[in-house]
Amino acid sequence: MSAKIPSSEITPKHAYLTRRDFMKAAGLAAGGAILAACATPPAPTPAPSNPQSGKTDERGDPANTYEDITNYNNYYEFTTDKEGVARLSQNFPTDPWQVEVTGMVRNPGTFGLEDLIKAHPPQERIYRLRCVEAWSMVIPWQGFPLASLLRAVEPTSAAKYVRFQSIYQPQNMPGQKEPWYPWPYQEGLRLDEAMHDLTLLATGLYGGELPAQSGGGIRLVVPWKYGFKSIKAIVKIELTDQQPQTLWNEIAPHEYGFYANVNPAVDHPRWSQATERRIGEFSRRDTLLFNGYAEEVSHLYADMDLTQNY
Numbered sequence: 126m127s128a129k130i131p132s133s134e135i136t137p138k139h140a141y142l143t144r145r146d147f148m149k150a151a152g153l154a155a156g157g158a159i160l161a162a163c164a165t166p167p168a169p170t171p172a173p174s175n176p177q178s179g180k181t182d183e184r185g186d187p188a189n190t191y192e193d194i195t196n197y198n199n200y201y202e203f204t205t206d207k208e209g210v211a212r213l214s215q216n217f218p219t220d221p222w223q224v225e226v227t228g229m230v231r232n233p234g235t236f237g238l239e240d241l242i243k244a245h246p247p248q249e250r251i252y253r254l255r256c257v258e259a260w261s262m263v264i265p266w267q268g269f270p271l272a273s274l275l276r277a278v279e280p281t282s283a284a285k286y287v288r289f290q291s292i293y294q295p296q297n298m299p300g301q302k303e304p305w306y307p308w309p310y311q312e313g314l315r316l317d318e319a320m321h322d323l324t325l326l327a328t329g330l331y332g333g334e335l336p337a338q339s340g341g342g343i344r345l346v347v348p349w350k351y352g353f354k355s356i357k358a359i360v361k362i363e364l365t366d367q368q369p370q371t372l373w374n375e376i377a378p379h380e381y382g383f384y385a386n387v388n389p390a391v392d393h394p395r396w397s398q399a400t401e402r403r404i405g406e407f408s409r410r411d412t413l414l415f416n417g418y419a420e421e422v423s424h425l426y427a428d429m430d431l432t433q434n435y
């Protein structure tokens with residue numbers, strides 16, 4: 126693969142529906158969604174979500190609505206207010222978008238989003254997303270396995286980890302003007318976790334483009350780990366032989382480990398992880414080991430004590 130795919134090869138982006146048209150097309154009522162507050166500390170009982178799309182995950186759980194998914198977000202580069210991210214990010218430029226892939230690879234390069242989509246055609250993946258704060262959603266992403274990109278850039282035999290870095294753009298991201306976070310946001314995976322077929326680079330949501338508040342241009346989705354591992358607005362992917370530093374681990378190492386696998390038996394130091402609030406539901410659910418993906422991923426951790434490697 127060439128180091129840089131020429132922009133002349135960019136495919137015309139398919140005509141996305143505007144959000145309102147999309148909502149109509151999907152038969153969803155615009156507005157009317159009353160969003161649940163984060164369940165920690167316990168919040169008042171939320172109203173149910175607005176009408177569902179008919180999409181479900183593999184367990185039969187209904188997908189949250191587009192309104193839910195795009196109006197209740199964790200995105201500290203904009204604000205710590207989950208219901209304020211959509212407004213503050215509405216003019217954030219996600220197109221054009223480029224990702225640099227570098228470090229211990231044979232074919233490093235900088236790739237435009239359209240070129241990535243052309244080389245790795247997106248597929249729909251309906252995943253549960255479980256935030257470390259004990260709320261969850263079911264989200265229909267479009268994306269491609271990170272493994273597909275990694276195979277193309279060919280990690281060298283020395284590479285053991287993948288480091289991800291979000292965009293740093295304080296002029297457009299008011300939260301990055303706050304000095305108390307070590308920007309840019311960064312995350313990491315072990316190489317075998319990164320190569321797992323469930324690990325997705327998401328480029329779309331509900332059949333449309335990936336809105337800024339959901340991590341557009343492109344984000345990671347690692348469904349068996351707490352949501353903070355699913356880093357948004359990625360501009361750099363680096364193969365390395367060192368375990369990467371991560372933003373939350375740097376701030377609070379005893380609260381947010383490198384692995385961050387969803388585990389009902391390992392509590393956060395300040396709250397229980399045994400149950401969770403699915404946004405749009407009345408009562409709490411039991412948290413599932415590896416967020417319900419144990420069959421697919423538990424072999425990755427066969428030799429590890431998950432209470433120590435949290």
Ligand code: MTE
Nearest residue numbers: 198199200201256291310352353355356357
């Ligand atoms: N990525 C960046 N760059 N900045 C963030 O603040 N928050 C994380 C993760 N990725 C975050 C991020 C957290 S804590 C969660 S739970 C998920 O994004 C939330 O994703 P969502 O807003 O699409 O539901």
